[in-house]
Amino acid sequence: MTATTTSAVTGGMRTQYPFVLPRGYVDESGQVHREGVMRLATARDELLPQTDQRVRQNPAYLTVLLLERTVTSLGSVTEVDTFVIENLFASDLAFLQDLYRRINQDGHTEAAVACPSCGHDFAVDIAGDAMGRS
Numbered sequence: 001m002t003a004t005t006t007s008a009v010t011g012g013m014r015t016q017y018p019f020v021l022p023r024g025y026v027d028e029s030g031q032v033h034r035e036g037v038m039r040l041a042t043a044r045d046e047l048l049p050q051t052d053q054r055v056r057q058n059p060a061y062l063t064v065l066l067l068e069r070t071v072t073s074l075g076s077v078t079e080v081d082t083f084v085i086e087n088l089f090a091s092d093l094a095f096l097q098d099l100y101r102r103i104n105q106d107g108h109t110e111a112a113v114a115c116p117s118c119g120h121d122f123a124v125d126i127a128g129d130a131m132g133r134s
Contacts, residue, residue, distance in 0.1 A: 018035070019037070019099055020036075021035075021092040024089075025074055025088055031075070033076065036071055038067075038070050039070050040070075041066065041069070045070060046066065048065075049062055052065060063093070063097055067093075067096050067097075068080060071085070071096065
């Protein structure tokens with residue numbers, strides 16, 4: 001999977017969002033995995049983790065469970081589970097939390113930015129889907 005792969009579209013609606021992590025998940029053999037895909041969350045994705053004992057004990061753990069359910073691929077990792085999400089670098093976890101919020105609440109992965117030199121406003125795709133383009 002590369003960051004420039006076209007996203008899945010179902011019935012004219014974009015349902016999967018490729019991304020590139022800022023740092024990457026380092027697996028047990030030392031391989032770094034940066035490219036992945038996140039899908040839109042369903043109501044079930046948001047409801048089921050609410051009954052998980054780990055979330056009841058620590059509400060912040062909800063993030064881990066939501067990402068485990070919606071990150072469908074990450075490099076050559078065979079299964080994105082809680083172990084993988086728990087072992088992401090903090091910057092990558094924050095990136096995925098923001099991506100989740102953007103696609104599930106805002107409906108897009110773009111961020112408005114301004115050029116620091118000329119002040120021109122434009123949008124960038126923070127998921128990395130349009131890597132190398134501006």
